[in-house]
Amino acid sequence: MEVYKRWIRRNKDFVRQLDSIANNLTWFLPDEFAESEIGPEAVSSLVGMISTVNEYIIETSPTEVHTRCAESSFIPLSLCLTLLKDLETSIEVVAEQIYGEKNKWNLIAITEAVKVCIRLVIFRKTGYKMLLVGGETENGENDSDSFSLQKTKRQLGKPTGNEESGITKTLHAQNSGNLEDRAISALSSFGKKATMQHPQAIMEPPSKLVERPNLWTFLSEKGVPGGFFVTGEILFIIRPLVYVLLMRKYGTRSWFPWCVSLAVDLIGNSILSVTLMSQHSGKNQQLQFSDSEKDELKRRRMLWALYLMRDPLFTKYTRQKLESTQRLVQPIPILGFVAEKIIEILIGVQTRYTYISGS
Numbered sequence: 001m002e003v004y005k006r007w008i009r010r011n012k013d014f015v016r017q018l019d020s021i022a023n024n025l026t027w028f029l030p031d032e033f034a035e036s037e038i039g040p041e042a043v044s045s046l047v048g049m050i051s052t053v054n055e056y057i058i059e060t061s062p063t064e065v066h067t068r069c070a071e072s073s074f075i076p077l078s079l080c081l082t083l084l085k086d087l088e089t090s091i092e093v094v095a096e097q098i099y100g101e102k103n104k105w106n107l108i109a110i111t112e113a114v115k116v117c118i119r120l121v122i123f124r125k126t127g128y129k130m131l132l133v134g135g136e137t138e139n140g141e142n143d144s145d146s147f148s149l150q151k152t153k154r155q156l157g158k159p160t161g162n163e164e165s166g167i168t169k170t171l172h173a174q175n176s177g178n179l180e181d182r183a184i185s186a187l188s189s190f191g192k193k194a195t196m197q198h199p200q201a202i203m204e205p206p207s208k209l210v211e212r213p214n215l216w217t218f219l220s221e222k223g224v225p226g227g228f229f230v231t232g233e234i235l236f237i238i239r240p241l242v243y244v245l246l247m248r249k250y251g252t253r254s255w256f257p258w259c260v261s262l263a264v265d266l267i268g269n270s271i272l273s274v275t276l277m278s279q280h281s282g283k284n285q286q287l288q289f290s291d292s293e294k295d296e297l298k299r300r301r302m303l304w305a306l307y308l309m310r311d312p313l314f315t316k317y318t319r320q321k322l323e324s325t326q327r328l329v330q331p332i333p334i335l336g337f338v339a340e341k342i343i344e345i346l347i348g349v350q351t352r353y354t355y356i357s358g359s
Contacts, residue, residue, distance in 0.1 A: 012058045019051035037093045077125070081118045082136050084111065089354040105248035108353060112241040115359065119237045127212040128230060130272075130293045131237070134359060139292065225287040228275050235268030236300065240359035247353075252311040262307055269300055303358040309350050322346060 008015055023044075088111050095104035122135045129139045219226050239261060246257035276289050276297065289297075308318045322343045330336040349355045 009058055015058070016055070019047075019055070022047045023051065038090065038097075041090050041093065077118055077122050078136050078138070081115060081122070081134070084115060084118070085136075088357075089352065092352060092354050102251075105244060109241070109244045109248055112244045112359065116238055116241050120234075123233060123237065124215075125212060128215070128218045128226075128233075130229075130233060130289075130296055132292060132296050133299070139290075222287045225275050225278060228271050229287055232268045232271035232275070235264050235271070239264045239268065240357055244353075253315075255312055258307070258310055258313060262304075265300075265304060269297065272297055306356045306358045309346070309356040311350075314350050319347065319350075 088108075091107055091111055092104060095107040099106070119131060119135045123129075123131060126139060132139045213221065215230070219230070222229070242264060243257055243261035246254075246260055250256050275287060276294065279287065279289055307313060326336075326339055326343050329339045
């Protein structure tokens with residue numbers, strides 16, 4: 001393994017180009033193989049995992065690996081969350097094939113429940129800081145339970161907005177790569193914990209643990225704005241689970257799950273926005289929002305566009321508008337062809353909850 005690591009680091013430019021080519025080749029799977037939805041997902045995930053391992057080796061020096069291992073005795077929760085998010089589309093596909101369209105919501109609900117639990121633990125362990133990208137991105141340099149590979153994604157030249165839009169998840173090669181970029185790091189980090197058993201590692205002083213406030217202490221220090229903040233953040237965390245449970249009960253044709261989910265989103269974001277405005281007006285000095293947290297609020301508002309892709313609004317309104325647009329531009333050379341393909345992708349994307357979940 002050490003030989004492989006040294007080779008990867010010496011030939012990092014070649015490895016990155018090779019990984020990029022491999023991801024692009026997943027677009028050209030044989031028709032017989034691509035007929036199965038599980039097949040392309042599995043191939044894209046495997047390629048993404050290999051790419052992530054290689055990039056992790058390139059970007060992580062032995063010193064950084066040791067430091068990260070010393071800070072955490074287990075896989076970071078943010079990586080567990082990313083690993084689960086990477087599997088959720090496969091879970092949905094398998095559940096639909098085994099249990100059918102109606103009963104697949106049982107497994108999806110279990111998946112969302114686990115994600116809620118992980119996010120709540122991350123929220124607690126980070127000292128009640130706002131979850132960036134749903135808890136997958138580190139909020140604060142000292143948060144040992146968070147792990148982010150934003151630098152990795154930028155250097156790989158892959159899209160980093162798949163969390164912002166479920167639509168891009170149809171692009172199997174790019175999507176699975178981005179998710180696996182963070183997910184496979186869990187396995188890599190876990191495997192490298194053996195370095196802590198080395199005598200030299202034992203001799204090094206343990207990392208200083210940062211004490212995190214409990215909920216009562218946090219609310220006592222932050223006052224009313226802190227209470228609003230916690231409420232808004234919890235609403236953001238539980239919203240996907242509420243939506244899935246209602247979909248499981250009422251079905252995709254009912255407006256009730258759609259309206260309740262939107263209401264939870266609007267209420268939670270409004271609470272956080274009011275807290276932010278009180279900071280700008282000088283009324284709130286206890287709770288301060290960082291630039292990354294302000295950007296996170298904007299990202300969450302952008303996710304509201306996904307409601308256009310969710311039933312019953314999609315079936316009764318959005319799809320009709322897309323098809324009328326396609327008929328309008330169809331006579332135009334090139335543009336008509338491009339519009340047809342884009343609309344075809346959007347209609348296909350809409351059939352999967354995980355593509356448009358925004359969670």
